[in-house]
Amino acid sequence: LTFVTSGVDINGCISSYFEGRINLHCYISCTKIIFYCWIRSDLGSEYVLLYRNDQLDLENQHVMFKDRVDLQDRQMKDGNVSLVLKNVTTDDGGAYECRIIQTETNSRRKTIIIINLIVTSPGNRDGPAGLIGLVVPLVILLPLVIIVVYRNHEKLSGLCSKSSQSSEEPPPSQQPLTDQNRPPEQ
Incomplete structure (x- = not known):
């Protein structure tokens, strides 16, 4: 189920199993990416994943996601800035946003997609x-x-x-x- 509202793709729910691996898909159409990030609003100023200055910034990453997130495609071919989340826990459930800044002159962050992740507990594989x-x-x-x-x-x-x-x-x-x-x- 997907809704499009003013340029933001709001994707319904995605489910993952406890201790599994999930891909949160985000594709952008611009060729020059100055900045992009994956956030969860409940994390405050820290990021799930942050890319700026042509590299991943691990210093501003929330401790809960250290060594558990990566890009699906490090070369970001075809605008693929999808997030891979490994060793999923029930604490990982929530709304994830993929945001970008396209040019140096426009520093406004634009939300591309919002994905709500639901994590199924270990004893309940079918939900x-x-x-x-x-x-x-x-x-x-x-x-x-x-x-x-x-x-x-x-x-x-x-x-x-x-x-x-x-x-x-x-x-x-x-x-x-x-x-x-x-x-x-x-």
Whole structure:
């Protein structure tokens, strides 16, 4: 689900598993990048990842992201400034923003994309919706299956007892003609 509002791409939710790896995608169309960063508003003035002066600036990086983030493409080919986040923890959940400054004359930071990351806890690989999606159909379908099997079993039992009773008498077409079963004469 993606919404575009005044040049900012607001991407819905992205999920990641605990201790997994996730790529937060951001592409820019300008050729000369003076500055770009990945931020989370709850981190204050520190960055998730900061690029300026043609290199990554690790001094202003939030301690929580040290040695856990990198660029998907260090050469930033085709404007790819996507972030790779490794060893994801539940603390990594939140809204991530990719921001840029395109020229030296315009120092205004422009938000390119906002991505909300949801981290699934270690004991819940499918998330709450996955568990509910599995349990609810089982609770509903199991009694129905039991009823169908029970009814089919009773029908088969009834057919077996009827067929054993009827096997003692031959069908009417094979019975010898007697006065009792002879058709009436006209």
